[in-house]
Amino acid sequence: MKIEYLITLFFLLAILPVSTVAQGFDNKPANGAGASRLRLSNSDEIGAEFDSVPCANSDRLNSVKALFERMGAADSEITIEKRKKVENLVIRKTGSQSDSGKIIIGAHFDKTEKGCGAVDNWSGVVTIAHVYRALREYLLNKTIIFVAFGDEEKGLNGSREMSDGIEKNSRQEYCAMINIDSLGMGAVQVADNLSSRKLVDLSKSVAADLKIPFNHSNIAGGDADSTSFLNKGVASVTIHGLTNEWPLILHTQKDTAAKVNATAVYLGYRLVLEMLMRIDSSPCSAFR
Numbered sequence: 001m002k003i004e005y006l007i008t009l010f011f012l013l014a015i016l017p018v019s020t021v022a023q024g025f026d027n028k029p030a031n032g033a034g035a036s037r038l039r040l041s042n043s044d045e046i047g048a049e050f051d052s053v054p055c056a057n058s059d060r061l062n063s064v065k066a067l068f069e070r071m072g073a074a075d076s077e078i079t080i081e082k083r084k085k086v087e088n089l090v091i092r093k094t095g096s097q098s099d100s101g102k103i104i105i106g107a108h109f110d111k112t113e114k115g116c117g118a119v120d121n122w123s124g125v126v127t128i129a130h131v132y133r134a135l136r137e138y139l140l141n142k143t144i145i146f147v148a149f150g151d152e153e154k155g156l157n158g159s160r161e162m163s164d165g166i167e168k169n170s171r172q173e174y175c176a177m178i179n180i181d182s183l184g185m186g187a188v189q190v191a192d193n194l195s196s197r198k199l200v201d202l203s204k205s206v207a208a209d210l211k212i213p214f215n216h217s218n219i220a221g222g223d224a225d226s227t228s229f230l231n232k233g234v235a236s237v238t239i240h241g242l243t244n245e246w247p248l249i250l251h252t253q254k255d256t257a258a259k260v261n262a263t264a265v266y267l268g269y270r271l272v273l274e275m276l277m278r279i280d281s282s283p284c285s286a287f288r
């Protein structure tokens with residue numbers, strides 16, 4: 001999460017305490033046909049990713065690469081795309097219908113100087129890596145672009161470089177962009193003001209269907225990588241898990257693994273996985 005000015009996140013609805021997060025959650029696998037090929041992670045596996053959060057920015061990119069390799073990515077599938085000194089780690093999973101469009105799922109891997117950046121945003125990186133593992137051997141229609149963005153905290157630099165690289169006449173190939181930033185403090189939420197309306201609606205309906213506690217929020221003064229793609233006319237959404245205590249945690253020494261609730265991250269993971277699968281099975285125009 002990029003913070004432009006402080007104490008500016010307010011929620012349209014009250015935040016659910018984390019203790020209520022898991023109650024009533026529907027643990028059925030997503031979608032019908034082919035669901036057996038999904039490799040779903042559980043909350044213990046998600047939680048284990050926070051046993052060793054890389055606290056130094058200089059270790060971060062290598063750690064993201066190692067994480068994706070543990071999730072089954074071959075070295076040859078992982079590319080580091082460098083533009084204007086910003087490095088994004090990218091994995092492209094080609095869809096079965098090459099003309100049915102592309103979906104980007106991303107999270108920034110960089111952190112500010114203070115703390116370990118466990119909430120902001122190792123939580124997001126862990127989420128997209130486990131979504132990658134879930135779908136690695138699952139046949140999808142659309143091409144999925146998994147990306148760990150660099151230098152978000154310096155001004156959304158990685159996401160801007162990627163979105164700037166999309167030619168104007170190929171923008172219509174991009175069906176949606178799902179951004180995950182700062183899960184794990186509390187219930188899963190969508191950042192309404194950093195997101196497209198139809199993807200906000202999708203996140204809400206998926207949460208209801210999976211019985212995941214969920215809220216809308218409005219992040220004035222905060223920004224996130226979805227903005228870079230919204231600026232190019234690509235339908236985009238940011239999912240987070242912050243509470244009203246976030247100014248005391250993010251970008252401070254207190255952003256450590258101790259602040260991350262594994263169940264809350266797990267529920268965010270299930271939400272975005274199901275969102276991605278529903279976008280995949282819909283016409284590209286459905287969420288614009």
Ligand SMILES: [Zn+2]
Pocket residue numbers: 001002003120153250251
């Ligand atoms: Zn941040």
